[in-house]
Amino acid sequence: MDKIRASLLKKSIASKIERRGKIISLTCLALIILVVFLIFYFVASRGLATFFQNHINFWQFLSGTQWNPGTTGTNGQPAVGALPMIVGSFLITILSALVATPFAIGTAVFMTEISPRRGAQILRPVTELLVGIPSVVYGFIGLQVVVPFVRNTFGGSGYGILSGTFVLFVMILPTVTSMSADALNAVPRYYREASLALGATRWQTIYKVVLRAAIPGMLTAIVFGMARAFGEALAVQMVIGNATLLPQNLVSPASTLTSILTMGIGNTVMGSLQNNALWSLAMILLLMSLVFNMVIRYIGRKGKLNNER
Amino acid sequence: MADNTNLTTSQRNIMKFDPKDHEIALSTEDLHVFYGKTEGISEGDLQFERYKISALIGPSGSGKSTYLRSLNRMNDRIATVKGKIMYRGLDINSDAIDVYEMRRHIGMVFQRPNPFAKSIYENIAFALRQRGMNKKQDLDEIVERSLRQAAMWDQVKDDLNKSALALSGGQQQRLCIARAIAIKPDILLLDEPASALDPVSTSQIEDTLLELKQNYTIIIVTHNMQQASRISDYTAFFNLGKVLEYAETGDIFTNPKVDLTNDYISGNFG
Numbered sequence: 310m311d312k313i314r315a316s317l318l319k320k321s322i323a324s325k326i327e328r329r330g331k332i333i334s335l336t337c338l339a340l341i342i343l344v345v346f347l348i349f350y351f352v353a354s355r356g357l358a359t360f361f362q363n364h365i366n367f368w369q370f371l372s373g374t375q376w377n378p379g380t381t382g383t384n385g386q387p388a389v390g391a392l393p394m395i396v397g398s399f400l401i402t403i404l405s406a407l408v409a410t411p412f413a414i415g416t417a418v419f420m421t422e423i424s425p426r427r428g429a430q431i432l433r434p435v436t437e438l439l440v441g442i443p444s445v446v447y448g449f450i451g452l453q454v455v456v457p458f459v460r461n462t463f464g465g466s467g468y469g470i471l472s473g474t475f476v477l478f479v480m481i482l483p484t485v486t487s488m489s490a491d492a493l494n495a496v497p498r499y500y501r502e503a504s505l506a507l508g509a510t511r512w513q514t515i516y517k518v519v520l521r522a523a524i525p526g527m528l529t530a531i532v533f534g535m536a537r538a539f540g541e542a543l544a545v546q547m548v549i550g551n552a553t554l555l556p557q558n559l560v561s562p563a564s565t566l567t568s569i570l571t572m573g574i575g576n577t578v579m580g581s582l583q584n585n586a587l588w589s590l591a592m593i594l595l596l597m598s599l600v601f602n603m604v605i606r607y608i609g610r611k612g613k614l615n616n617e618r
Numbered sequence: 619m620a621d622n623t624n625l626t627t628s629q630r631n632i633m634k635f636d637p638k639d640h641e642i643a644l645s646t647e648d649l650h651v652f653y654g655k656t657e658g659i660s661e662g663d664l665q666f667e668r669y670k671i672s673a674l675i676g677p678s679g680s681g682k683s684t685y686l687r688s689l690n691r692m693n694d695r696i697a698t699v700k701g702k703i704m705y706r707g708l709d710i711n712s713d714a715i716d717v718y719e720m721r722r723h724i725g726m727v728f729q730r731p732n733p734f735a736k737s738i739y740e741n742i743a744f745a746l747r748q749r750g751m752n753k754k755q756d757l758d759e760i761v762e763r764s765l766r767q768a769a770m771w772d773q774v775k776d777d778l779n780k781s782a783l784a785l786s787g788g789q790q791q792r793l794c795i796a797r798a799i800a801i802k803p804d805i806l807l808l809d810e811p812a813s814a815l816d817p818v819s820t821s822q823i824e825d826t827l828l829e830l831k832q833n834y835t836i837i838i839v840t841h842n843m844q845q846a847s848r849i850s851d852y853t854a855f856f857n858l859g860k861v862l863e864y865a866e867t868g869d870i871f872t873n874p875k876v877d878l879t880n881d882y883i884s885g886n887f888g
Binding site: 497499500502503504505506507508509510513517518522 | 692718721722725734735749797
């Protein structure tokens with residue numbers, strides 16, 4: 310009896326191993342949280358320096374249309390107006406999402422509802438392959454094919470929002486497609502059965518039941534694609550023209566937050582206004598990706614509530 | 619499991635109706651169902667009388683659900699169905715038939731309650747809207763009538779706009795029945811409609827079915843032999859993909875002609 314009592318009061322080897330495992334996984338988690346925190350801190354400290362050290366007005370930064378941090382603008386302050394880039398980024402993101410969404414949903418419906426076998430055998434591997442192509446390849450094709458095409462068809466130099474939209478459309482299409490297909494696959498089979506048993510046609514079933522039930526998942530897919538488009542730097546930089554001007558039309562050279570960042574980051578001195586201004590752009594990018602993330606989580610949670618049984 | 623691979627005709631007992639006294643709503647002739655190369659149903663020749671409840675019983679994997687799902691061609695994209703399914707003098711198992719229109723007349727309720735993630739009202743209005751009925755007044759009327767027939771109007775009449783998923787399992791299943799009868803089918807197929815439900819909900823569903831019998835021909839697959847004996851007029855016993863016996867329910871349960879039927883209903887296997 311006493312042996313059992315003693316063993317009950319002593320920590321067993323199993324419980325020690327368990328504690329060690331817990332410590333290891335907690336350490337990993339803490340490390341990741343620390344890294345994320347440090348990134349945020351660093352970007353914020355550099356990005357905010359523009360406003361607190363260099364005394365640039367925050368609203369002027371957001372609404373100014375002149376970008377040339379080394380020189381003084383018309384109002385006597387350094388010319389750090391980020392509006393052209395912000396507009397360019399949003400415009401290119403929204404346009405490419407608008408173009409990609411119908412194609413993505415159509416493909417996803419074909420893959421999951423109309424021809425699941427061919428979808429699984431051919432289309433899915435192809436879309437996954439498209440995701441894996443490096444962005445510099447997309448950019449290069451954009452430069453060599455899309456830019457001349459736009460130049461010959463719509464005029465202008467060919468560099469601009471429109472070319473960027475085309476390139477990003479191809480880049481985000483596979484992501485949105487495969488995520489939409491996942492959303493459609495997740496619609497329970499009994500929804501389709503119930504609808505068919507009521508005499509609905511296949512198209513009615515797809516349109517009125519399956520697509521409706523998959524809306525949260527497909528919205529997530531679209532926002533995900535938008536997040537990718539917003540953050541894409543290299544391919545966009547290669548085709549957009551990188552002129553820090555407010556875009557007048559879709560074929561005039563423009564710029565995005567990312568393209569200006571990649572263009573300028575190597576040419577500035579740490580701590581200078583030029584450098585700080587770029588960090589401010591990075592901060593805006595970071596905040597935007599945070600917003601995209603929150604939107605995705607919000608949609609996901611709402612979708613879960615709707616489909617709970 | 620009991621073996622029935624080498625059955626002679628004397629070991630099967632399939633009732634045929636005299637068309638003079640009985641109106642046949644649906645019948646199958648030489649029905650075979652294949653899943654790829656494996657045969658799910660090797661023979662199913664049954665006739666179903668109008669305005670009666672016919673029950674299909676048998677052990678798991680006996681093919682009764684497969685048979686039922688073939689009747690309104692829900693197996694179309696899953697399995698190959700050969701043979702004739704006769705409905706109003708037409709073989710509905712042919713390419714000439716518009717499946718969607720056919721399913722309007724031969725409705726189905728599934729084992730697991732499967733309401734859409736819509737309101738109670740919209741669940742019932744769904745099929746009607748698909749057929750172009752959009753007048754609020756007509757829809758209201760049919761929704762009420764269907765819910766009354768499914769014996770749940772009094773419980774939900776104030777909550778028609780609430781999500782159908784908030785209902786209990788038994789209510790969801792009755793909503794599915796209401797949804798199926800909203801388009802006024804001729805025949806109602808039910809695939810173990812009460813197997814996921816508690817005893818109280820089950821008996822409510824059974825009462826509903828006995829009510830519906832006045833206007834609908836009902837074919838029900840059930841795992842529950844007591845249920846078959848309580849509500850059905852005719853019972854078919856399936857084993858290993860074949861119908862072994864089909865007779866009046868009273869006869870099947872008190873005086874089965876086939877040994878395997880006897881074994882099954884007395885609980886020796888299955």
